Amino acid sequence: MKRRLTALALIVAATAAGSAWYLHSKQPQRAGERVLEHLQAAVEVRYDERGVPHIQARHEIDMYRALGFVHAQDRLFQMEMLRRLARGELAEVLGSQLVDTDRLFRTLGIRAHADAYARKLDLNSPSGQALQAYLDGINQYQAKGARPLEFDLLGIEPRPFTVADTLSVAGYMAYSFAAAFRTEPVLSYVRDRLGADYLRVFDLDWRPQGVLDQPLSAGDWRDLGALASLSHRALSDAGLPQFEGSNAWAVSGSRTASGKPLLAGDPHIRFAVPAVWYEAQLSYPGFELYGHHQALNPVASLGHNRDFAWSLTMFQNDDVDLIAERLNPDNPEQVWYRGQWVDLQRREEVIRVKDAEPVTLTLRRSPHGPLINEALGATAGQTPIALWWAFLETDNPILEGFYRLNRADSLAKARAAVEKIEAPGLNVVWANAAGDIGWWAAAKLPRRPAGVNPSFILDGAGGEAEKDGFYPFSANPQEENPPRGYIVSANFQPQSPSGLAIPGYYNLPDRGQRLDQRLADASVKWDLENSQALQLDPGSGYAQRLLAPILDDLRGAAANPRERDLVEQLAGWNGDHSLDSTAASLFNQLLYQLSEKAMADELDPAFYDNLLSTRVLDSALPRLCADRTSPWWDDRRTEAVERRADIVRAAWQASIAQLSSSLGENPAAWRWGALHSLTHGHPLGRQQPLSWLLNVGPFAAPGGHETPNNLSHKLGAAPWSVVYGPSTRRLIDLADASTALGSNPVGQSGVPFDAHYSDQAEAYIAGRYQPQHLDPADVAAHTRSTLRLLPPRQAQ
Template sequence: MALIFRWLIRLAAVLIVLCVLTVATVYWLAARSLPDYTDDVSVEGLSAPVEIVRDNANVPHIFGQTDADVFFGLGFAHAQDRMWQMITMRRTAQGRLSEVFGTATLEVDKLMRRFDLYALSVQSVQALDARTTSALEAYAAGVNARLAQINSEALGRGAPEMLLFNAPMAPWRPADSIAITKLLGVQLSGHLAAEVIRARTSLALPDEKRLLDILPDSPGSGIAALPEYAELVPGVSKFANNIPLNPHPLSPFKKQAFAGASNAWAAAPSRSASGGTLLANDPHLGFTAPAVWYLARLELASGGVIGGTIPGMPVVLTGRSAALGWGLTSSYLDDQDVYVEELNPDNAQEYRTPDGFKPFVNKSSIITVKDADPVTLTLRWTDNGPVLPGSHYNLASITPPGHVTSLNWTVLSARDTSLGAAMALMEAKSVDEGIAAAEDYIAPSQNLTLVDREQIALKTIGAMPRRDANHQSQGRMPSPGWITANRWQGMMPFASNPEFVAPVGGILGNTNNKTVDRPFPNHVSFVWGDTQRVQRWQRLMQTRQVHTRDSFIEAQLDTISFTARSLLPLIGAELWFTGEAAPDGTPERQRQRALILLAGWSGEMNEHLPEPLIYAAWLRSLQARLIQDELGPLAEEFDHVQPLFIERVFRDVDGAGVWCDVLQSARIEDCAEMARLALDDALLWVNETYGTQLESLRWGDAHQATHDHQVLGDVPVLRYFVNIRQSTSGGDNTLQRGRTKGTLPDPFQNVHGAGYRGVYDFADPDSSVFVTSTGQSGHFLSRHYDDLAQLWRRGEYIPMSLDADLARAAAVGVTTLTPASQ
């Protein structure tokens, strides 16, 4: 027995030693890819030495003798810190994820191949001016120089993920940067999903008034009534199954609720305490680790530029120079139209056009799949755009037999000059020059907020489709593609895009709210991204005569919910302080405690308070009760509270109170009863999930920001090293926006918000500040992987200065790139 015990001890010791050696080996291999920021590297492709000075937040300040050399340095810096992110985004745009991840990403690749974004990007290179082409080539050379260094010095393949997913790294090309621009357009798109949802809801709710309840227009002048979808496209069934969208983490196709969002506001000198212009911007995208954004400073011939870049693209998308600041918000311009194409009953390879049947333009595409057989696709294009599969956003549910659907979209331009416009914007010295620079911008459409030292402006940029006044659905629902009036008539002139320059009030801004109310076809959109945050923004801007950098920061971090303040008095009107005190432990007593808490609540969505969780759960349960019987399975698509819908129902606008009656029951329920039952539902769920002590609840426990690694985030054990989770304030409708997931089991996880925040003060430009939601490095062993995350969570910032001496004073390293010939 003693002998057996001794051998077991020895065996255990051997296993422990082997485990330690394995972990040490893996760590050593992974650590090899950590970049050395204090380095001298001999590279091909430079005309003169380039210096990359990294300040104490690891923000690179790049200095070179020519602009091309500076872009080379940016490419090198991006590749040092975000190689895996760049390679993955390129594969996504190319439809080549399955070469690395197998069948798990096959559906993503199929969709991306149908859009053919990469081929369009290759063609777009020929449309760029010489300056932009030179910048893209220099940037690509910088990325490739880092790849060459990784290979020659055996630097762990550049990132730990590259060791785990062994795949070849092709050299970077100028078209790759354009492809990532187009990929951003995919992530920000929402009109395709909006058209399908409206068509499906029209089939379920033939009454136009009820359709306008659940899918209301943003406040403003109304529009003429549209035909029902069943009349527009006869033969479609209203009973098609609902396929819930559950995209792979690497998929750029998201629900409409997660289409682009953002905040930006500006103050003229007359509204600034310091006498200089002010600008705040926080673009919203899905949270990931690392963040989408990467901070950088470029010292160009036209002057220094600093702000937020996206790895893979050689431009500062939001930031400032010494003379000009610019910020971006999603414009919600209607840049997508879905078409129903009729197949030739005698030849399924043809589709109907205004001039008769015409063959599809076909192209074969082979997808290589790791550990599986290759998949061959036949890509079909019509005059209107690519043919899409019926599973995409439930298109099959609105497509009658003998038809297919296609999509026209500004992102699908083969002459995409958007990067050229972004290059010109970095060199602009004034608001007027900035607006002129944006004329060549194509997609994705944005609201560009500009400030120079004297003037402020907002301009919607991006190609705006010209539609016929007789378009059957006005672009709001899929329409027959063979009718000439439904087809695009080219693009509107840039001058027709909305523009606001030097407003009399001295303040302008955008929270994705409705900006103009022009009649169709000169409208911008029927679908807007916000009706709520803008109310709080208006109050904060107008309650001060003058603003400062700090007041703009305060507004950026504001967590008061206008929605909560406006809806709670409505839905609880007949519940507050009514009835006798109920015994402890009963549902009635729990409801009374919840109502007492909410009655004294200011609407602040603070992470430490219980009221935001009770409120959010109540409204979620209430909407579910109101729509489930009318919409059936389609109700799953409405997984975020629609504030205007709740308001219409409880104010009984145009008879909307009828939603409170349960169709399947014999009795007639009223809205007060629905509110009470929904609150009981919510409290039951809260009790089961978080406990019965309402006063001890914390919104932040439910509203955790999920900065998850898109590939390793679900891997056991490893996920604790690569994911960044944080308790956060805010919510769907606060200026400090934290868009919730919407689906069980964690419906209130914070999954979409400001990955970048910047506030620029042109009275003292070097006092400007910015921050991102994670850190500069994409390497999870780097201290810069998450060093900015806690600052971001606490609402803190780092200096945004163009002072070279300040950057050098506390630099974490200086990388010098030297031409190989020197």
């Protein structure tokens, strides 16, 4: 027995030692020396206490090559998954369950567009050279560095990263912005199947003629619902960044304590491990920038230095049209276009599948764009639906635009840089130390025919889907140095200087209004401290706006003194989603039950589920509550005709029952923090034990949907998992940019078991900010290790 126990102990020890060695071998190298081919001179990389690299080079190209190397050390698996998702190549490593997702992305045309665009990109331009050097740094690491743990688990064979991969990921990011995929089928269904009275809550015009001379069939509607579901599922299940919204504001020196502009920004993106942004300070003689980088992108999407700073929000303009095509009854390979039958274009692509035979796709395209309902494969309906997408239709020199924005220290330079960002639509909020502040909506806005409402599926045969070019950049919403002394951007519908109506899927105005009310207070001098409080504000006026018309109905629904007390808590609630709030829990449960009791009976389950993920529902619910005669209140599943009070009562009873079953009968236990939590999910973290090893969390989460601290969940029954929120919080006072503050939701590294894999997660959820070291003395004081990247001749 003793010998057997000794042998077992030796086996366990050897296994533990082997595991420790294996995991250690996967860790990034942040100290010592490393040869990097093609360098002109040595590059020094100092790592601070959060694992942020501070890269000092003598030459620009060396700087970008070093960035690619250190970025790959920390995020190679993220880079691999993003390019595979964007290019429809996930099934090759994850198996047949990803074929539908791959088919969707192949159908969208991102891969084909990126390949074609890469062939014409000017790689001799400064931005093109920066991209090539950066990709070379990634590929050198991949060739000689540690293979990620996830590559071993999935059997991924490394292959070089290319310019087309970077452009494909840009296409995925643009696609993740596009709300039309899940919104336009739902709105068209309401218009064409339910009618004008039902459409009224969405505040959209109604045209009784429908989409086509011959209405869409039941099969077509099923396919549209399935397509919207597939689009939503492909994004939500990927465990990768998806852009959702954002806050940003700039305050001029007349309104700050320091007398210089202050910039704040927190882009709202789906949470994941690793985090979306990779922080790095880059410098070579004549250039310095502390930037936030996306995977496979050499230039910073967010950044600052001593002279200027900028942040981004989503413009949320509608840059996607879904178009119902008319097929030639005598030739199914033709559609009616501008007065004649024209041939569809065809191409074939092959999806490699890990555990099955390859899948060959035949992808067709009309003059309006790819036929996207063919993403459903053999179940595609009778009516082809084409996709017109600005990303596929514009020159979109976005790499050049951000390269210039990384160097834009004046209003004129910033404006010129932003003009080159054509898709996806973005708001760029910018400030400089000279005292200027500015905001520009970046997008190519299409000239649609008068009277066309692109919120619905358009008729491809009737001319309403045609575009007469694009409006000039001067028509885009923008402001420079406004007299009020501040600019705020929070995804609400902006105004064009030319009065141009800009269709879009904008967020509720409440978050922007709350920020505007506070920034408008002329008695406040803004600094880093009170700006933190504003970014972390967990409140919203949305609840009061929605509840006011139905308070009497709620009072009538309360069945006992305890419930009546809960109604009065809601009536007096200020909208704050703090961790100890009971009212926040009750309101969010009631919000879901109101939508479910009022709307689920009229909609196909797929359409209703998609509606829960749209921004139009946020706007529709207050209008619904204010309209006691809306036909939505009648439950079609009963013979009686229900009214608002009946549905409010049913929603109230269901809310009380759900919260009681979740946390018990005592309402004091229904605290927001007990029901609202954030877990950062790894792409492989959906199964045990990988979920335990790779995911980070859960954490009780303050804030909520459309509060300034926008930690948002999908509308549904308690408990709630936070889906997206501030992907970073940044504050830069341009009186002294070396005092800039920020936060990372998880950590710098995407390497499991690395010290910086999740070292910032607790500070983030607690609302603590970290210094972003910029000054050389400050960087030196916080350096924890130094890596020297050497050209081969110096290493010999």
